[in-house]
Amino acid sequence: MRRIRPETRWAYVFLLPWLIGLVVFQLGPMVASLVLSFTDFDLIGSPEFVGLGNYAKTAQDPKVLRAVGNTVYYTALHVPLSIALALALALMLNRITGRAAGVFRTIFYLPSMTPYVAVGVLFLFLLNGQAGMVNQFLGLFGIEGPQWTTDPDWILPGIVLMSLWNLGSTTIILFAALRNVPRELTEAAMIDGAGRWQRFRSITLPMISSAVFFVVIINTISALQMFDQVYAMFFGNQIAQQSHGDAALFYVVYLFQQAFQFLHMGYASALAWVLFLVIMVITLIQVKVGNRLVYYEAEEHAG
């Protein structure tokens, strides 16, 4: 047997607790989940092998189609809107100085400190068709607001609206990136007579492109996994669940129902793997596209 280098032994001593956790709580369950996804298992009795049956079922399950539709609709609106708004806030923050910038940064981040569940409960109230503040505000302009929480056509737009309140992290990341844009660059361009839009387009945006790219990926992944707020709003009790039909059925909500309400563990595992594959494909596409669009400095930071 080959002698194990003492260095290697030490490395594994340091890695051990984490490695055990990785195997027991991450890799093991991943493999188990993949296996379960090929079975029919409802906690009673032992899993029954059904091959690709569960995956075939997802393609035909009308609820899955509905949930995918809702989730994609939400993601397609939430990601561009939230990043555009956060970028606008970050750009404005970057142009003011001193204390005021800190105060605004804090205020913009406050919503992100709020538990998602509380956000959901709060917005169920704010979006209420009769007594909600949103419609009261629209009323000031003579607009009769929709029934955001009960009209199936308006539930998703309402959820998008709620998501736009949570711009904190995205704003903070973009703001930090803007701070790192060397001032000399924009100043040089200014002297050359470049207008504001031109400076933004050809200097600022390329310089922060990796941060923008990063928040696009992060926001897309988390939008696809939307759960907490929607669950607290529309699925917290039986009455709420029935009265909204499937207008607020998000993919992970349906997965949760299959697993922990109907105890279809095999089917839920298949749903989870479909989600995983979709996230992986989207991330890969974004990385591919990103590599073409993102400007990386020749010198990387530490690491």
Place this chain on the structure above:
Amino acid sequence: MAVIPASPGSRPGARRLGRIGLHAALAAGGLLMLFPFVWMLLTSFKGAHQMLNTPLDWLPNPWRAQNYPDAFGALPFAQAYWNSFYIAVLNVVLTLFTSAMAAYAFARIRFRGSGLLFGLFLATQMVPQQVTVVPLYLMLAELGWVDSHLALIVPGFVNPFAVFLLRQFIRAVPIELEEAARLDGAGRWTIFWRIVLPNVRPGLGALGIIVFLASWNGFFFPLIFLNSPELATVPLLVSQFAGQHGATDYGLTLAASAISVIPMMIAFLIGQRRILNSMAMSGLGGR
């Protein structure tokens, strides 16, 4: 204040106007962010009779502070606070400790399998928790940990992001410090404990805050693993409360929400500079 050079041709008056406009736009944005909180607080003092008045009553009339003790008494909120708090603290301690050890190995020790392990670790970062949750549930049920806090504490420490972040920090510690200690006869563990950890304190602090928040605000796992009311965490209890009272008494429900939000708000306002810097630095913050 930094001097912002005027673009050629812009007059001081126009610049002044621009600055006022800028601050006004930011203030409007800030108001939109703050308003839901203000409205939550105001509403939490209103009685049920005030909810459907049109036009809306801005202020509670009368101020019903009773909503707070009522909400607090209806479900075991005091217990939930303690549950959320100690679970979050244990999550922080476990995550920081195991992640720092692993990060040190990845950052500073050359060993067989390093590349393979790190690749594996990066791959797990992309796996959504929905993939592992079903087998995790089955396994923890087998262990008898379902409906126990162990289900939230023990599996929580596997956090690839934490290892990644701390590895960056450890790499920035000057290697000379370690070499000097080694010459003095310090072993690996002493170096890790006495030299490396104290030098990455900002990283540990940032990570600790992120882990604490994620644990405190977490909902998916408590919802799945906990049943008994006395074991509930704060978000779980708020969701149950809204389920029971949401449609009938908004004042009471929003008082319950406010109860869940206020302590974090206060903690945030005290430590906000550090928290925001760490969020920007890590680029994540969980959401």
